[in-house]
Amino acid sequence: MKTLGLIGGTGWVSTVDYYKLINELVNEKLGGVHAAKLILYSLNFGEIKSLLDINDWDSISRIYIDIAIKLKQAGADCIILAANTPHLIADKIKQAVQLPFIHxxxxxxxxxxxxxxxxxxxxxxxxxxxxxxxxxxxxxxxxxxxxxxxxxxxxxxxxxxxxxxxxxxxxxxxxxxxxxxxxxxxxxxxxxxxxxxxxxxxxxxxxxxxxxxxxxxxxxxxxxxxxxx
Missing domain, CATH: 3.40.50.1860 (Rossmann fold)
Structure with a gap:
């Protein structure tokens, strides 16, 4: 099983659903007490929202890229953004991190x-x-x-x-x-x-x-x- 690198916290409410769904789906496939291998980095959405409010996507990109690199270094085999909106910068993250990206x-x-x-x-x-x-x-x-x-x-x-x-x-x-x-x-x-x-x-x-x-x-x-x- 590959290790998923999940960037959550934007916001935390739906990140909870991601964690639950991914583990439930793995268990449906493998049975027993199997669950997903994943590394979750949860952002402070307050910091991201302040940048969204001024449309500062350059700063948001730097934050996400830094986190994606940390996930790669920690052993993640791919990057997943647990939100829709940050996919606006998906190409920048993919280019910087060079890992499979689940869009x-x-x-x-x-x-x-x-x-x-x-x-x-x-x-x-x-x-x-x-x-x-x-x-x-x-x-x-x-x-x-x-x-x-x-x-x-x-x-x-x-x-x-x-x-x-x-x-x-x-x-x-x-x-x-x-x-x-x-x-x-x-x-x-x-x-x-x-x-x-x-x-x-x-x-x-x-x-x-x-x-x-x-x-x-x-x-x-x-x-x-x-x-x-």
Whole structure:
């Protein structure tokens, strides 16, 4: 079994799910009391958020690269970012660390392609919805993307960074997210990508009229496939 190098803490709430899912999936494959071999470095999201607020991605890149190098030195066989948004700097991390990198958008695009769905709605932080690392990965698999309008993007972004990363999940936020999703479905979305690893927690056990894609689970499955290959 390969050793997974996991960078978490952005935020810690969904990192808990990553740890649990990866170990559960390994145990499903191997049985007994088997669990994953992984090294987890959990960031202080407060430090990252202060840099996000001023759009200082150079400093964020340096932090992630330094941590990825530490994980490599500690024996990690790959790098996994336990969040969607930091994949904005995935190429910089891959270039600096020279380890296999399990990319959440690429894994998600592959999972969507297997369903035959051609158009999806994309929900996440503004960085995820307004940059191209997700839409490019989806387009490479022949999948087009719908994103919320500006007011909706602002609402989703703020609810993630001001509530969800603090383990605050409200019925009001859930209702607004469902309203946004339903509007995007009315515009032709055949599926919905929860491209923030806290959104699957908010919308857990929620009935949506189309197929939904939990990027945390998809990413965890890709990590386990790598570990056990």
């Amino acid at each position: 959440i958008a690429e894994a998600t695009a592959k999972a969507i392609k297997e369903t035959g769905i051609k158009k999806v709605a994309l929900l996440g932080t503004r960085f995820t919805m307004e940059n191209s690392f997700y839409t490019d990965a989806l387009a490479a698999k022949g999948i087009s993307t719908l994103v919320p309008n500006e007011a909706e993007r602002n609402y989703i972004h703020n609810s993630i960074l001001n509530e969800m990363v603090k383990d605050v999940f409200t019925e009001a936020s859930k209702a607004t997210h469902i309203e946004i999703i339903n509007r995007l479905i009315s515009e032709g979305a055949e599926g919905v990508v929860y491209a923030c690893t806290e959104i699957p927690i908010l919308l857990k056990n929620t009935s949506i009229a189309v197929t939904t894609f939990d990027t945390t689970l998809i990413h965890a499955k890709a990590a386990v496939a790598f570990a056990l290959d």
